[in-house]
Amino acid sequence: MTDAFEQQDRVLLTASPLQRVGAFALAALVRVPHPEQLTAEQFAAAVAVMTRHLLVTADVAKAADPGGFWLGASYLLWPNSKMNPTARGKQSPDERRELIMQWRAMPDPASWPGVPCVYCDRPACKWFGKVDIPLGASSEHRNTTAPGHEGTALCYPCVASLWAFPYGAALSGGRAAVIHSWDDSFLAPVTQVAVQRTLAAAQVPPVKSKPVSYARELAVLGAVRAYGQRVCSGVELFVLSNSNKEQFLQCQEMGQPVAEWLRSTVSRTDRRAGYRILAAAQGTRTVPGEAFLAKRAFGDPAAILHRVIAYLLDQVSARGAVPVEVTVLVPLVYSYCIEVLNMDEKDIARIRDLARRLAALLGQDSRPGPFGGFMRASAKGGDLYGWFRSRSVDWLLKSRPAGMPRVLLPVQDYRLLFDDDSAWSHRRLLVFAVMEALVEAGWEPKGATEEFEEIAEIAADLDKNES
Known part of the structure; x- marks a missing residue:
């Protein structure tokens, strides 16, 4: 004994x-x-x-x-x-x-x-x-x-x-919210911060404040981005109540790839500049961007990419031009696709090459109509394959600039966009890559307000489908 x-x-x-x-x-x-x-x-x-x-x-x-x-x-x-x-x-x-x-x-x-x-x-x-x-x-x-x-x-x-x-834990709203990870090196400082906050809260009268959307998920996002080392395991959020009035337990996990990528938006200078734009792009009229980013990082990481695309299309409509912020987002978007969505770097290179061909085709017309037609075909319910089929003939016979390949959509690219497990995400990425290529080419569309409003409608439909 x-x-x-x-x-x-x-x-x-x-x-x-x-x-x-x-x-x-x-x-x-x-x-x-x-x-x-x-x-x-x-x-x-x-x-x-x-x-x-x-x-x-x-x-x-x-x-x-x-x-x-x-x-x-x-x-x-x-x-x-x-x-x-x-x-x-x-x-x-x-x-x-x-x-x-x-x-x-x-x-x-x-x-x-x-x-x-x-x-x-x-x-x-x-x-x-x-x-x-x-x-x-x-x-x-x-x-x-x-x-x-x-x-x-x-x-x-x-x-x-x-x-x-x-x-x-964070004790609020009749529930306890706990951040956990199997990475002890991460869990130690996160818990130390939480302990200090709890000890401080115990010393002052409770203050009523307006609820913040996805506040608990946002706290995890803040903890991940504040961490100074590599995140080596997923980060879990437990919300529970052990009271007699309510027995409640909710468990969510932010996977290790997305957690480490979010941390890299602080540690890497090439990603730091675009983070605020990416976060703002996630917002709605009622939910701040960073809060929705945190929520999507737990429940639907692919939606983060899709929401960025919808946001940029919205900016095209509002400004009458492809926003220059596209270039700032380039390192964020492509690294996210590789590190979080598990896209192959070679596949991304093919998509960017295809986007340059499409930019050469679309950029020949200063009207926003052809650009809007491509975006409409790329949207959910659109006929992107039909769009490629009709444009490929025009590309081969009339529109192909000197030095460009004869085939607009090679077989390998077709498979990426239409016959791959990640085809939908590849098509979304193609939309971003086309905007990137148009900005690089200095394309400045000129057209009636109505034509740009149609692009806003496409962005709204995309956002509705992905949110």
Whole structure:
């Protein structure tokens, strides 16, 4: 028993994301870089810090009163715990303090259940349920466990990590939002920042503010872009409520490729300049661009590219010209296609070559009509193949500039656009590449307002289809 007892002050990382976040939060509370570096004294100090925070609530009548932060959080995190029983209003501050101390103390080794911790396989110190384990089954529900098991067996360091995870979360709107990654080098600083914010929030009265669209996803985007090293694993966002009123869990993951690419928009100068344009392009009338960028990075990375195309077409309509911002977006768009959408560099080179031929064809006419015809054919429901078929004859017999290939759409390019798993994204990329080539060629369209308005309608249809 002595050896088992000595293991109850050493934190190990396990396969539970919330335990992992909590372990890093424990370390952050005593300013230790990694939880597995915590000494016995530092672990005890971190647990003592958390207990002191709860003891402050003993003198508080309501969660809205000064010092009531953790009392309010307890209804979300630890319903029916010893710090918020139904009879709390009848208890004296001393009685409340005693119950909190009992709750957070290590159980007497004589009472240990003699089974391993389900997280780390070390000796468990007690059976635990919903009060201590977010979204866990109540320890009263014996039919959810094997005979003789009164809940979930955990060791003291693992349950302490679960107590600590809220410090590494954002607590708002009756829910806890947690950023997690299996990349420890990323998780450590992100959790440290979250702990500092939670400690600061606990010191001031809550301030009501206007909700921000996709605020939680936006926080992950900010954390990824603020990170100074390569992101080596996906980044997960857990939003949960453990309250009696609402049992809720939502899990999202920003894949490693898109997370690392978003980080590169800060670290690489060739991508930094276009980031604000790319982010602004994602916005709608009601959702700011960067917020929608964050949301799409989780749920639909391909839509980020498609939305950029729609935005540029909208700018063509508004300005009566292909926007010069296309050239600033070039390193962002092509790197995104390669690193996030897994397009082959050789395929992209073929698309850009095809775009130069199309720019040579479209650029022969200063009217926006031919350009709009190509865009209309490229839109969802358009007949791009039919457009190529009619233009290829004209290209061969009349429009081909000197030195250009005789065939407008070679077989390999046809397969990329119409007979490939990524054909739709290839066609979207072709639209961007054509605008890039037209800007390089100095094409300046001249035409009636109505002709440009038609291009705006094409952009609106594209945006509707892709959003």
